Amino acid sequence: MHELSITRHIAxxxxxxxxxxxxxxxxWFCPHPWRAVPGHQDRRAGGVCEMVMHGPNGEVMPNNGVYLAWDEGRRFAVTDAVTGDLQPAGPFMIGIWEIAAEGNGTRYTAxxxxxxxxxxxxxxxxGFTAGWGAAADQLAALCEG
Incomplete structure:
Protein backbone atom coordinates (compact mmCIF):
# COMPACT_ATOMS: atom_id res chain seq x y z
CA MET A 1 0.00 0.00 0.00
CA HIS A 2 1.27 3.47 -0.89
CA GLU A 3 0.30 5.32 2.27
CA LEU A 4 1.34 8.39 4.23
CA SER A 5 -0.10 9.06 7.68
CA ILE A 6 0.13 11.35 10.66
CA THR A 7 -1.41 11.02 14.10
CA ARG A 8 -1.87 13.20 17.16
CA HIS A 9 -3.30 12.77 20.63
CA ILE A 10 -5.73 15.62 21.24
CA ALA A 11 -6.58 16.48 24.84
CA TRP A 28 -7.56 24.05 10.48
CA PHE A 29 -7.54 22.15 7.16
CA CYS A 30 -4.63 24.03 5.51
CA PRO A 31 -1.39 24.99 7.24
CA HIS A 32 -1.25 28.76 7.71
CA PRO A 33 -0.80 31.03 5.78
CA TRP A 34 -2.84 28.90 3.37
CA ARG A 35 -6.58 28.80 3.96
CA ALA A 36 -9.36 26.43 3.02
CA VAL A 37 -12.78 27.52 1.82
CA PRO A 38 -15.24 24.63 2.06
CA GLY A 39 -17.82 24.50 -0.70
CA HIS A 40 -20.66 22.05 -1.22
CA GLN A 41 -20.33 19.06 1.07
CA ASP A 42 -22.91 16.27 0.82
CA ARG A 43 -21.74 14.32 3.85
CA ARG A 44 -22.54 10.74 2.89
CA ALA A 45 -20.85 7.97 0.91
CA GLY A 46 -21.09 9.04 -2.74
CA GLY A 47 -21.76 12.67 -1.84
CA VAL A 48 -19.91 15.61 -3.34
CA CYS A 49 -17.02 17.14 -1.38
CA GLU A 50 -15.77 20.49 -2.66
CA MET A 51 -13.14 22.78 -1.17
CA VAL A 52 -10.78 25.42 -2.53
CA MET A 53 -7.39 26.06 -0.98
CA HIS A 54 -5.94 29.56 -1.24
CA GLY A 55 -2.24 30.33 -0.91
CA PRO A 56 -0.59 33.47 0.42
CA ASN A 57 0.62 34.48 -3.05
CA GLY A 58 -2.73 34.20 -4.80
CA GLU A 59 -2.55 30.44 -5.46
CA VAL A 60 -5.96 28.81 -5.95
CA MET A 61 -6.19 25.02 -5.73
CA PRO A 62 -9.62 23.40 -6.12
CA ASN A 63 -9.86 20.20 -4.11
CA ASN A 64 -12.97 18.42 -5.37
CA GLY A 65 -14.06 14.83 -5.06
CA VAL A 66 -16.59 12.53 -3.47
CA TYR A 67 -16.96 11.00 -0.05
CA LEU A 68 -16.23 7.30 0.00
CA ALA A 69 -17.29 6.95 3.63
CA TRP A 70 -19.01 9.06 6.23
CA ASP A 71 -19.17 7.35 9.61
CA GLU A 72 -20.61 10.04 11.87
CA GLY A 73 -18.44 10.72 14.89
CA ARG A 74 -15.65 8.38 13.74
CA ARG A 75 -14.26 8.92 10.23
CA PHE A 76 -14.72 10.20 6.75
CA ALA A 77 -12.90 9.40 3.53
CA VAL A 78 -12.67 11.38 0.30
CA THR A 79 -11.18 10.69 -3.12
CA ASP A 80 -10.32 12.99 -5.99
CA ALA A 81 -10.68 10.11 -8.47
CA VAL A 82 -14.32 11.06 -8.99
CA THR A 83 -15.95 14.50 -8.96
CA GLY A 84 -19.40 16.00 -9.31
CA ASP A 85 -21.95 13.70 -10.86
CA LEU A 86 -19.63 10.66 -10.77
CA GLN A 87 -17.26 12.11 -13.34
CA PRO A 88 -13.85 10.40 -13.53
CA ALA A 89 -10.90 12.62 -12.66
CA GLY A 90 -7.14 12.14 -12.55
CA PRO A 91 -6.79 10.23 -9.27
CA PHE A 92 -4.10 11.25 -6.81
CA MET A 93 -5.25 9.85 -3.47
CA ILE A 94 -7.85 8.76 -0.99
CA GLY A 95 -7.82 10.89 2.16
CA ILE A 96 -9.05 9.35 5.40
CA TRP A 97 -9.61 11.33 8.62
CA GLU A 98 -10.34 9.28 11.74
CA ILE A 99 -10.82 9.83 15.44
CA ALA A 100 -11.09 7.43 18.37
CA ALA A 101 -11.34 7.83 22.12
CA GLU A 102 -7.97 7.37 23.80
CA GLY A 103 -7.45 7.85 27.52
CA ASN A 104 -8.85 11.24 28.51
CA GLY A 105 -8.76 12.51 24.94
CA THR A 106 -8.90 11.57 21.29
CA ARG A 107 -6.52 9.90 18.82
CA TYR A 108 -6.64 11.75 15.50
CA THR A 109 -5.23 10.05 12.41
CA ALA A 110 -5.09 11.43 8.87
CA GLY A 127 5.72 18.24 2.21
CA PHE A 128 3.03 15.83 3.40
CA THR A 129 4.50 15.39 6.88
CA ALA A 130 5.01 19.10 7.52
CA GLY A 131 1.73 20.21 5.90
CA TRP A 132 -0.62 17.59 7.28
CA GLY A 133 1.24 17.76 10.60
CA ALA A 134 0.69 21.54 10.79
CA ALA A 135 -3.00 21.03 10.01
CA ALA A 136 -3.22 18.41 12.77
CA ASP A 137 -1.55 20.83 15.19
CA GLN A 138 -4.06 23.55 14.20
CA LEU A 139 -6.93 21.11 14.76
CA ALA A 140 -5.54 20.17 18.18
CA ALA A 141 -5.12 23.83 19.17
CA LEU A 142 -8.75 24.58 18.29
CA CYS A 143 -9.98 21.58 20.26
CA GLU A 144 -7.74 22.10 23.27
CA GLY A 145 -8.09 25.90 23.40
Missing part, protein backbone atom coordinates in the same frame (compact mmCIF):
# COMPACT_ATOMS: atom_id res chain seq x y z
CA UNK A 12 -10.30 16.90 24.16
CA UNK A 13 -13.30 14.55 24.01
CA UNK A 14 -14.10 12.83 20.71
CA UNK A 15 -17.43 14.66 20.28
CA UNK A 16 -15.67 18.03 20.39
CA UNK A 17 -12.87 16.89 18.08
CA UNK A 18 -15.41 15.56 15.58
CA UNK A 19 -17.36 18.82 15.65
CA UNK A 20 -14.25 20.90 14.95
CA UNK A 21 -12.97 18.36 12.40
CA UNK A 22 -16.07 18.54 10.21
CA UNK A 23 -17.65 21.92 10.97
CA UNK A 24 -14.63 24.20 11.27
CA UNK A 25 -12.46 23.03 8.36
CA UNK A 26 -11.75 26.59 7.26
CA UNK A 27 -9.86 27.09 10.53
CA UNK A 111 -4.03 9.11 6.06
CA UNK A 112 -3.39 9.59 2.35
CA UNK A 113 -3.49 6.44 0.23
CA UNK A 114 -2.17 6.64 -3.31
CA UNK A 115 -2.69 4.54 -6.42
CA UNK A 116 1.02 4.39 -7.23
CA UNK A 117 4.38 4.50 -5.49
CA UNK A 118 5.27 7.54 -7.61
CA UNK A 119 2.19 9.47 -6.46
CA UNK A 120 3.00 8.61 -2.84
CA UNK A 121 6.60 9.77 -3.27
CA UNK A 122 5.37 12.96 -4.97
CA UNK A 123 3.04 13.69 -2.05
CA UNK A 124 5.85 13.09 0.44
CA UNK A 125 8.13 15.43 -1.54
CA UNK A 126 5.39 18.08 -1.59
Missing amino acids: APPALVWDVLVNRQAE TARHWTEDACAQHAAM
Whole structure:
Protein backbone atom coordinates (compact mmCIF):
# COMPACT_ATOMS: atom_id res chain seq x y z
CA MET A 1 0.00 0.00 0.00
CA HIS A 2 1.27 3.47 -0.89
CA GLU A 3 0.30 5.32 2.27
CA LEU A 4 1.34 8.39 4.23
CA SER A 5 -0.10 9.06 7.68
CA ILE A 6 0.13 11.35 10.66
CA THR A 7 -1.41 11.02 14.10
CA ARG A 8 -1.87 13.20 17.16
CA HIS A 9 -3.30 12.77 20.63
CA ILE A 10 -5.73 15.62 21.24
CA ALA A 11 -6.58 16.48 24.84
CA ALA A 12 -10.30 16.90 24.16
CA PRO A 13 -13.30 14.55 24.01
CA PRO A 14 -14.10 12.83 20.71
CA ALA A 15 -17.43 14.66 20.28
CA LEU A 16 -15.67 18.03 20.39
CA VAL A 17 -12.87 16.89 18.08
CA TRP A 18 -15.41 15.56 15.58
CA ASP A 19 -17.36 18.82 15.65
CA VAL A 20 -14.25 20.90 14.95
CA LEU A 21 -12.97 18.36 12.40
CA VAL A 22 -16.07 18.54 10.21
CA ASN A 23 -17.65 21.92 10.97
CA ARG A 24 -14.63 24.20 11.27
CA GLN A 25 -12.46 23.03 8.36
CA ALA A 26 -11.75 26.59 7.26
CA GLU A 27 -9.86 27.09 10.53
CA TRP A 28 -7.56 24.05 10.48
CA PHE A 29 -7.54 22.15 7.16
CA CYS A 30 -4.63 24.03 5.51
CA PRO A 31 -1.39 24.99 7.24
CA HIS A 32 -1.25 28.76 7.71
CA PRO A 33 -0.80 31.03 5.78
CA TRP A 34 -2.84 28.90 3.37
CA ARG A 35 -6.58 28.80 3.96
CA ALA A 36 -9.36 26.43 3.02
CA VAL A 37 -12.78 27.52 1.82
CA PRO A 38 -15.24 24.63 2.06
CA GLY A 39 -17.82 24.50 -0.70
CA HIS A 40 -20.66 22.05 -1.22
CA GLN A 41 -20.33 19.06 1.07
CA ASP A 42 -22.91 16.27 0.82
CA ARG A 43 -21.74 14.32 3.85
CA ARG A 44 -22.54 10.74 2.89
CA ALA A 45 -20.85 7.97 0.91
CA GLY A 46 -21.09 9.04 -2.74
CA GLY A 47 -21.76 12.67 -1.84
CA VAL A 48 -19.91 15.61 -3.34
CA CYS A 49 -17.02 17.14 -1.38
CA GLU A 50 -15.77 20.49 -2.66
CA MET A 51 -13.14 22.78 -1.17
CA VAL A 52 -10.78 25.42 -2.53
CA MET A 53 -7.39 26.06 -0.98
CA HIS A 54 -5.94 29.56 -1.24
CA GLY A 55 -2.24 30.33 -0.91
CA PRO A 56 -0.59 33.47 0.42
CA ASN A 57 0.62 34.48 -3.05
CA GLY A 58 -2.73 34.20 -4.80
CA GLU A 59 -2.55 30.44 -5.46
CA VAL A 60 -5.96 28.81 -5.95
CA MET A 61 -6.19 25.02 -5.73
CA PRO A 62 -9.62 23.40 -6.12
CA ASN A 63 -9.86 20.20 -4.11
CA ASN A 64 -12.97 18.42 -5.37
CA GLY A 65 -14.06 14.83 -5.06
CA VAL A 66 -16.59 12.53 -3.47
CA TYR A 67 -16.96 11.00 -0.05
CA LEU A 68 -16.23 7.30 0.00
CA ALA A 69 -17.29 6.95 3.63
CA TRP A 70 -19.01 9.06 6.23
CA ASP A 71 -19.17 7.35 9.61
CA GLU A 72 -20.61 10.04 11.87
CA GLY A 73 -18.44 10.72 14.89
CA ARG A 74 -15.65 8.38 13.74
CA ARG A 75 -14.26 8.92 10.23
CA PHE A 76 -14.72 10.20 6.75
CA ALA A 77 -12.90 9.40 3.53
CA VAL A 78 -12.67 11.38 0.30
CA THR A 79 -11.18 10.69 -3.12
CA ASP A 80 -10.32 12.99 -5.99
CA ALA A 81 -10.68 10.11 -8.47
CA VAL A 82 -14.32 11.06 -8.99
CA THR A 83 -15.95 14.50 -8.96
CA GLY A 84 -19.40 16.00 -9.31
CA ASP A 85 -21.95 13.70 -10.86
CA LEU A 86 -19.63 10.66 -10.77
CA GLN A 87 -17.26 12.11 -13.34
CA PRO A 88 -13.85 10.40 -13.53
CA ALA A 89 -10.90 12.62 -12.66
CA GLY A 90 -7.14 12.14 -12.55
CA PRO A 91 -6.79 10.23 -9.27
CA PHE A 92 -4.10 11.25 -6.81
CA MET A 93 -5.25 9.85 -3.47
CA ILE A 94 -7.85 8.76 -0.99
CA GLY A 95 -7.82 10.89 2.16
CA ILE A 96 -9.05 9.35 5.40
CA TRP A 97 -9.61 11.33 8.62
CA GLU A 98 -10.34 9.28 11.74
CA ILE A 99 -10.82 9.83 15.44
CA ALA A 100 -11.09 7.43 18.37
CA ALA A 101 -11.34 7.83 22.12
CA GLU A 102 -7.97 7.37 23.80
CA GLY A 103 -7.45 7.85 27.52
CA ASN A 104 -8.85 11.24 28.51
CA GLY A 105 -8.76 12.51 24.94
CA THR A 106 -8.90 11.57 21.29
CA ARG A 107 -6.52 9.90 18.82
CA TYR A 108 -6.64 11.75 15.50
CA THR A 109 -5.23 10.05 12.41
CA ALA A 110 -5.09 11.43 8.87
CA THR A 111 -4.03 9.11 6.06
CA ALA A 112 -3.39 9.59 2.35
CA ARG A 113 -3.49 6.44 0.23
CA HIS A 114 -2.17 6.64 -3.31
CA TRP A 115 -2.69 4.54 -6.42
CA THR A 116 1.02 4.39 -7.23
CA GLU A 117 4.38 4.50 -5.49
CA ASP A 118 5.27 7.54 -7.61
CA ALA A 119 2.19 9.47 -6.46
CA CYS A 120 3.00 8.61 -2.84
CA ALA A 121 6.60 9.77 -3.27
CA GLN A 122 5.37 12.96 -4.97
CA HIS A 123 3.04 13.69 -2.05
CA ALA A 124 5.85 13.09 0.44
CA ALA A 125 8.13 15.43 -1.54
CA MET A 126 5.39 18.08 -1.59
CA GLY A 127 5.72 18.24 2.21
CA PHE A 128 3.03 15.83 3.40
CA THR A 129 4.50 15.39 6.88
CA ALA A 130 5.01 19.10 7.52
CA GLY A 131 1.73 20.21 5.90
CA TRP A 132 -0.62 17.59 7.28
CA GLY A 133 1.24 17.76 10.60
CA ALA A 134 0.69 21.54 10.79
CA ALA A 135 -3.00 21.03 10.01
CA ALA A 136 -3.22 18.41 12.77
CA ASP A 137 -1.55 20.83 15.19
CA GLN A 138 -4.06 23.55 14.20
CA LEU A 139 -6.93 21.11 14.76
CA ALA A 140 -5.54 20.17 18.18
CA ALA A 141 -5.12 23.83 19.17
CA LEU A 142 -8.75 24.58 18.29
CA CYS A 143 -9.98 21.58 20.26
CA GLU A 144 -7.74 22.10 23.27
CA GLY A 145 -8.09 25.90 23.40
